[in-house]
Amino acid sequence: xxxxxxxxxxxxxxxxxxxxxxxxxxxxxxxxxxxxxxxxxxxxxxxxxxxxxxxxxxxxxxxxxxxxxxxxxxxxxxxxxxxxxxxxxxxxxxxxxxxxxxxxxxxxxxxxxxxxxxxxxxxxxxxxxxxxxxxxxxxxxxxxxxxxxxxxxxxxxxxxxxxxxxxxxxxx
Amino acid sequence: xxxxxxxxxxxxxxxxxxxxxxxxxxxxxxxxxxxxxxxxxxxxxxxxxxxxxxxxxxxxxxxxxxxxxxxxxxxxxxxxxxxxxxxxxxxxxxxxxxxxxxxxxxxxxxxxxxxxxxxxxxxxxxxxxxxxxxxxxxxxxxxxxxxxxxxxxxxxxxxxxx
Numbered sequence: 001x002x003x004x005x006x007x008x009x010x011x012x013x014x015x016x017x018x019x020x021x022x023x024x025x026x027x028x029x030x031x032x033x034x035x036x037x038x039x040x041x042x043x044x045x046x047x048x049x050x051x052x053x054x055x056x057x058x059x060x061x062x063x064x065x066x067x068x069x070x071x072x073x074x075x076x077x078x079x080x081x082x083x084x085x086x087x088x089x090x091x092x093x094x095x096x097x098x099x100x101x102x103x104x105x106x107x108x109x110x111x112x113x114x115x116x117x118x119x120x121x122x123x124x125x126x127x128x129x130x131x132x133x134x135x136x137x138x139x140x141x142x143x144x145x146x147x148x149x150x151x152x153x154x155x156x157x158x159x160x161x162x163x164x165x166x167x168x169x170x171x172x
Numbered sequence: 173x174x175x176x177x178x179x180x181x182x183x184x185x186x187x188x189x190x191x192x193x194x195x196x197x198x199x200x201x202x203x204x205x206x207x208x209x210x211x212x213x214x215x216x217x218x219x220x221x222x223x224x225x226x227x228x229x230x231x232x233x234x235x236x237x238x239x240x241x242x243x244x245x246x247x248x249x250x251x252x253x254x255x256x257x258x259x260x261x262x263x264x265x266x267x268x269x270x271x272x273x274x275x276x277x278x279x280x281x282x283x284x285x286x287x288x289x290x291x292x293x294x295x296x297x298x299x300x301x302x303x304x305x306x307x308x309x310x311x312x313x314x315x316x317x318x319x320x321x322x323x324x325x326x327x328x329x330x331x332x333x334x
Contacts, residue, residue, distance in 0.1 A: 030332050034325040037210065038217065041324075045218025045247065059243055070232065152211060159207045163199075 003099070007171055010094035022092035029092055036085040040155060042078035046071035047117055047151050051144040054120065054136055064136065068124050072117075079114065097161055099170035106157035113150035116143055179271050186267035195265035202265050209258040213327070215251025217320055219244045224320075227313025237301045237309065269334045279326040286319045 013019065022028045052058040053067040090097050097103040123140060166172075186192055195201050225231035226240045263270050270276045293312045300306040 026332075030325075030328045034328045037214065037324055037328065038321065040210075041214035041218035041221065044211070044214045045222065048215075048218075048247070074231075155211055155214070156207045159210055160203055163203045 003167060003169055006098050010098055010171060013091050013094040016091065018088070018091040019094065029089065032085050032089050032092070036082060036089065039078040039081040039085065040158075043075050043082065044151060044155065046075035046078070047113075047147065050075075050117065050120055051148040054144040055141050056136070064120075065124050068120055072121055075117065095166075095171050099166040100161055100164050101167070102157050102161050102164050106154055106161065109150055109154045109157060113147055113154055116147035116150065119143065120147075180268075183267040183271040186264055189264065191261065192264045192267065195261070202262070205258045205261045205265075209255060209262060212251045212254030212258060213324065215247055216255055217324055219247040219251060220316060220320055223248075224313040224317040227309045228317070229310065238298075266334065270330070273330055273334060275326045275329040275333055279323055279330070282319055282323045282326060286316065286323065289315050289319065 049058055049071050050068055053060075053062065053064055059067050120140075120143075195205075222232065222244050223237075223241050226233070226235075226237050232240050289312065293309075293316075297308045297312045300308050
């Protein structure tokens with residue numbers, strides 16, 4: 001069922017002209033992949049600063065607020081660039097990612113990791129509203145560690161999509 | 173003996189090593205080192221970008237450039253160590269192919285340029301950081317950001333031209 005539905009979707013993507021454009025122009029896919037990796041670098045390093053500050057490894061001289069403020073916007077902007085370049089890469093080769101479980105696992109991990117990253121902002125706002133300096137709770141440090149591991153999982157999944165087997169009966 | 177000949181001899185020697193045979197025989201080996209390479213290069217590029225944007229006066233301007241550099245440089249070096257090691261291992265998977273690839277050789281040359289830019293920065297430019305109107309730090313940051321962007325691009329192009 002899902003396979004049929006995705007096959008129709010992939011067929012439709014193939015008729016949008018994007019696939020033809022990319023097939024005829026050598027540099028588009030590597031250029032999009034380069035843009036994708038550069039944006040991944042922004043997300044990884046930005047979330048690393050936020051999460052490692054919460055855990056207490058980096059930037060101890062700065063408040064958690066300051067570090068979250070400094071990196072949240074670039075991270076969210078880079079996520080938009082990733083959605084855009086990733087979407088184009090799927091459209092460019094519709095049969096490559098859609099029929100591999102790892103692609104969908106990656107999307108799930110991205111949702112979780114993004115929500116956890118955004119939760120740091122929510123906690124910062126709550127703590128500020130209380131107007132007292134509070135120590136960072138162990139649960140929050142655990143969330144930061146989990147978020148960090150999720151982002152590394154997302155990147156790893158991204159690289160392995162090219163190597164794992166497609167579903168049985170998927171169009172080649 | 174010419175440079176090309178030496179490189180070619182080296183590539184043929186590497187192709188016979190156990191590591192090279194391991195990388196071609198074991199299906200999970202290459203993607204695993206590739207994953208380490210991607211994560212490491214993201215650490216390098218992302219952390220260098222923080223410093224370069226500060227030097228250009230485009231980000232982190234609330235803090236002195238020297239402080240930003242100090243807080244960020246450890247991440248750059250950890251990333252660079254990971255990228256250089258995993259990169260050397262990946263080379264062993266196809267030494268002859270890589271040593272004849274334009275983008276691979278170009279990437280090595282650009283890495284040397286980025287290194288030279290960094291040495292020049294530490295020797296001559298860093299002392300000007302206190303002066304907010306100094307233009308050398310801006311130029312240094314701009315060159316660095318451009319070089320590293322092209323380096324990542326060349327790296328991706330290797331995979332398409334082998």
